[in-house]
Amino acid sequence: MAEDVVDLCAALVRFDTTNYGNGEAEGEREAAEFVAGHLDSAGITPVLLEPAPRRTNVLARVPGTEPDLPALLVQAHLDVVPADPAEWSVPPFAGVERDGFLWGRGAVDMKDMVAMVLSVLGTWAREGRRPRRDVVLAFVADEEDLGHFGAHWLVEHHADFFAGCGTAISESGGFSHHVGEHRVYPIGTAERGTSHLRLTATGRAGHGSRRNDDNAVLKLIGALDRIAALRHPVRLTPPVRAFIERVAATLGVPVDWDDVDATVARLGPAAKLVENTVRSSTTPTVLRAGYKVNVIPGTATAEVDVRTLPGTVDELMAAVDAALGPGVRREFINHQEPVQAPVDSPAFDAMAAALRAEDPGAVVVPYCMGGGTDAKAFSRLGIDCYGFAPLSLPPGFDYRGVTHGVDERVPVEGLRFGVRVLDRFMSC
Template sequence: MTEAVEDLCARLIRFDTTNRGHGQGNGERDAAEFVADRLTDAGLKPTLLERAPRRGNVVVRVSGADPDLPALLVQMHLDVVPADPAEWTVPPFAGEIRDGYVWGRGAVDMKDMCATVLTVLARWSAERRVPRRDIVVAFVADEEDAGEYGAHWLVDHHADLFDGCAAAISESGAYTMPVRRADGTLVPLYPIGTAERGTAHLLLTATGRAGHGSRRNDDNAVVKLVDALHRLAAHPWPVVLTPTVRAFLERTGAALGVEVDLATDAGVDATIARFGLAAKLVENVVRNSTRPTVLSAGYKVNVVPSVAQAQIDTRVLPGTEDDLLAEVDRLLGPGIRREFITNQPPVQARVDSPWFDAMAAALRSQDPDAVVVPYCMGGGTDAKAFSRLGIECFGFAPLLLPEGFDYRAMAHGVDERVPVAGLRFGVEVLDRFLSDC
């Protein structure tokens, strides 16, 4: 008898795999060894790889009935962001099951999917079943930082492990978002990620003439930088309707019975305002964004520094990279040097494809009322690494969620938790999809 998915999720949460960034943290090794043991128990032969001690990654290939079909990658991460126990109702790494939920850091980001996938593989082993096509399963390190010990390193140095993979699924999609129509009817939306904005973190550097703070200085680096940041932060970025965003707006509008006007920027904004809770899925991805987040200048109040710097969290919609950077340079003006801290291009999969159709069918097999729509993720995932191999990447980590459950607030939030019923639903949907796709 296979272990209950909620118990498995709780056990995974008890491994403190905190990633503090810059190579600092507890490491994923213990969790990786646990996962490898579960895969071995299922009759598989996992490979455990590390770029550095205790930064564990596990990859395994499950052979399908038809080896001539393109393979599918299922990729998940084992690391989690930090959690302050003083802020939590339950200890964040206790892995408690109470009130119908599994509590703990990583419950929805993303040890829940790790548990559902392991449960499906254990079920296949017990029932002597195989999928239709080869399935490559990867549990990776370092997603919560730069992926340098996880997905990006694997792609750069162990790409052969993913040979033949045409598509991939991972976090941030296929969860229930219950939305009310104007007449009160509940519509169970299930967004599947078919795109991600790119991550282009920028470092801006202004230089000037150092001097005494009491004297006139028309070459003040701080003033140059502040003026440029104001222009950048105040700039009204125009609406850009990528294929994913346009399809989301049209299909969600039809499901909710609201007017959809995509002819102008104002019309798009008004359309989103009519979407209720579903607006959260699209309001940040109809435009590019440039948000100043870190400032650094000076060391003493009476000294004008010669250098001032700022970091800009820039998010880029598919197909807009060149235009966005050209506009950024125009807004910055002369005297400001721009360079990349991080530059990971956007990700875009096909909205209408057999992969998407199979995911939608799997969701409807467990929820016949499911309204499945594509959506664009505002942030980023390890899809940015695997897409470099030509793999079409989707956000598909199915969960059944009750009305009022703020799923998006759970990831990286206090009292992160996932419904037990949602995990069990995820197992059935994944089993259907992975078996038949």
């Protein structure tokens, strides 16, 4: 069994766990069995659960020395998005170490977190250590699709396993972001809701050479143009307001709450972490219509990626409905409410302390994630979910760009930094 976090991460990357969506995925069982083997070697009993063949989830519990304390849930997904080898400079599932980085699909999303957690557990086993509180572990399938074979299924069918958990940590937070001379570490305390929509326009089918004032394609294009033009109002949630205040104070720039966009622009590189979360968004992404160039179809469909901030869902859907126009209807493909955890909490303070212990210059701030994670499932159990998968990243490293991107990679020293931070936090 591998013990070094870099070796663990490389081994995990080599499992092709591509999630193609629509229930099709590769390799989740093999990756789950690898994780289960490491848990077993650390004296931790794993439970493997499959809602469908080969869609495998691994659960376990590490008993703490003070079991009356609220338990900590550490959750991570084993699946990854597809990668086209022709676009990469290295084979995406080779787990190659080069130039101080470990390269491969899943290196930062999120097999790095899986490897760091396994490394911490291995250290505890070798040193005979135990955490103060119970640590519940969930290594899940299907996060990169809808979670129907992973976190959402576990919450619906095995909620009792997570009884007593007060706080959860997972991906998309705790990484360093260089802003001038400062190292900002955003901890995810919220994420926008996900409301994927399907629009269907209906009209009169006919020959492409003839006039048709009831063309479904034109109706759909008009609706999409109006939706794309929507300018959603600024809505400052507690983590977004706190992020802006704390980063602005660090940089010594003024805050103007009457012109949030201008204030965000003054935050320099940190603006990328907040610019997408000061308002909701509606982004057309998929179009389907017709089957032959000389035939006007009777229906045309589109899909729209909608992200909502807390308290904005009804307002946003009303704006979308007003933009549809006659002959176009909408339905939800997927609808998950926004998630928020307390910005000022003992858990957040403990994460910040663990980061500062390894990097005394760390500027730790809360932030809202623009996308979504399995926190949307586990928060339904009343668990406060945070994005905290700590990494130390070099200046100029485009963490967001390599996530789901080409040549995904993680710095090896960043992994070792993350292990030390997680060890401190998970032990407390």
